[in-house]
Amino acid sequence: MAERKKLNDISARHDGESATASMIRVNQAGEYGAKRIYAGQLAIMGDRTDASRSISHMAEQEERHLAAFDKLIAERAVRPTALQPVWNVAGFALGAVTAALGPEAAMACTVAVETEIDEHYSEQLEELGGSDPELSDMIADFQAEEQEHKETALAEGAERAPAYPLLSTAIRLGCRAAISLSKRV
Numbered sequence: 001m002a003e004r005k006k007l008n009d010i011s012a013r014h015d016g017e018s019a020t021a022s023m024i025r026v027n028q029a030g031e032y033g034a035k036r037i038y039a040g041q042l043a044i045m046g047d048r049t050d051a052s053r054s055i056s057h058m059a060e061q062e063e064r065h066l067a068a069f070d071k072l073i074a075e076r077a078v079r080p081t082a083l084q085p086v087w088n089v090a091g092f093a094l095g096a097v098t099a100a101l102g103p104e105a106a107m108a109c110t111v112a113v114e115t116e117i118d119e120h121y122s123e124q125l126e127e128l129g130g131s132d133p134e135l136s137d138m139i140a141d142f143q144a145e146e147q148e149h150k151e152t153a154l155a156e157g158a159e160r161a162p163a164y165p166l167l168s169t170a171i172r173l174g175c176r177a178a179i180s181l182s183k184r185v
């Protein structure tokens with residue numbers, strides 16, 4: 001009986017979860033995924049090429065984004081995504097496969113991912129308005145770096161990747177699916 005009541009309480013809390021809790025969950029999941037993508041790319045590329053130097057720089061910035069959302073998830077007692085083990089493997093695999101196709105494909109991956117993340121962060125900023133300045137400031141700060149990642153990757157030849165339109169579309173669709181899942185799960 002007590003157990004059932006406890007379960008009901010948990011599901012009630014879950015259903016009534018604030019919109020910001022869902023935002024924090026999906027953002028933490030996304031920054032984690034980004035970290036794993038770059039880890040997969042660097043595992044294949046090593047650390048001696050020009051491309052891997054810019055990827056290492058982006059990866060360091062993703063670490064900062066992830067650390068900030070990890071902290072916020074703990075401070076606000078937000079349930080993290082249950083899909084972290086999936087993003088661990090899928091992110092790394094996406095990074096490794098694109099890097100194996102070559103440095104331009106690795107950069108095409110960044111352009112596709114950051115295009116989706118940029119839109120996602122814009123939507124969140126609009127939805128938040130002035131309601132949660134701490135969260136909005138973080139999102140705006142990180143969004144600026146995501147836009148830089150996209151610019152860097154374009155400058156490093158992303159659009160010269162083999163089968164660029166197909167690669168880009170596939171990765172963007174994958175990101176959208178991951179975002180929509182991590183909002184809830």
Ligand SMILES: [Fe+2]
Binds near residue numbers: 031034061062142
């Ligand atoms: Fe990021």
Ligand SMILES: [Fe+2]
Binds near residue numbers: 062145149
């Ligand atoms: Fe990024």
